[in-house]
Amino acid sequence: KKILANMLRAAFQAPPNHKIIEVDEGQIEIRTLAHLSKDPSMMDTLNSGVDFHMASAKRFAGAMGKDPEAVTDMDRDNAKTSVFAAAYEIPAQLGFMLSKRLGIGRKEGNELAVAMFKGYVGMRQWMDDEYAKAYERGYTRTQWAGSDGRKRPLWNMGRNPKSLADLEREMATSFGGSFEGEDGQAKYDLNEARSSWNTANQGTAADIVTSMLYAVQQWLDENT
Numbered sequence: 001k002k003i004l005a006n007m008l009r010a011a012f013q014a015p016p017n018h019k020i021i022e023v024d025e026g027q028i029e030i031r032t033l034a035h036l037s038k039d040p041s042m043m044d045t046l047n048s049g050v051d052f053h054m055a056s057a058k059r060f061a062g063a064m065g066k067d068p069e070a071v072t073d074m075d076r077d078n079a080k081t082s083v084f085a086a087a088y089e090i091p092a093q094l095g096f097m098l099s100k101r102l103g104i105g106r107k108e109g110n111e112l113a114v115a116m117f118k119g120y121v122g123m124r125q126w127m128d129d130e131y132a133k134a135y136e137r138g139y140t141r142t143q144w145a146g147s148d149g150r151k152r153p154l155w156n157m158g159r160n161p162k163s164l165a166d167l168e169r170e171m172a173t174s175f176g177g178s179f180e181g182e183d184g185q186a187k188y189d190l191n192e193a194r195s196s197w198n199t200a201n202q203g204t205a206a207d208i209v210t211s212m213l214y215a216v217q218q219w220l221d222e223n224t
Helices: 002-010 028-037 038-047 052-063 074-087 091-102 106-118 119-135 154-160 163-172 190-223
Strands: 141-146 147-153
Touching: 028 038, 028 074, 028 119, 028 141, 028 190, 038 052, 038 119, 038 154, 052 074, 052 106, 074 091, 091 119, 091 163, 106 119, 119 141, 119 154, 119 163, 141 190, 147 190, 154 190
Parallel strands: none
Antiparallel strands: 141 147
16 A cells, blocks of 8 residues: 555656645544544544554454454554544444455454444444434534534435434345335435535545645745
8 A cells, every 4th residue: 555655646746946745634534533523532542642543453452352462563554444444434334344445354354343343432422423413404514613514415314214223224134235125216325324424524624624725825825
């Protein structure tokens, strides 16, 4: 992955007398996720200043009955992928998606998914709560400066069961199928189910990064 990233960066070259400037908000989506979910373990780890992904790997290892002090750099990378993936996937599908993305067995992927939610219980509860709110209201929102931000309609949430847990139970009984109803249309809208919590997190992070870039551009205009 690192080799590919370096290859992609090398494909861009600044013209003479110019430079390419990269601006990054470190772990922005992890930080917004911790802030929105109020997950105590996640917040404590971030506030401690340690390597968040290595700390996560040790936390997940402990949840799987393994030695936390024996985790490797690969375990760290897998933990990093797991947390990011959890913010985008239906929890019941996370194990399957991790097995695909990490090139590991389905059983190992499921164990990692279970360990992740054991490690960050508050995050999972927040996902359940965001789903329930989106189902009731028909929309979800980003956050800005402690208040509601942008509003995103989720017109098809009514196709889904009332709670995320109910949706996962429904999916378990028809796993591997097309999730189609009698009318041939999709029985559930899994994209909108995911969006009920992902929009709040990723949308909020995107707004923060955009506001940051504005300040950076102002500085560039004044100093370059």
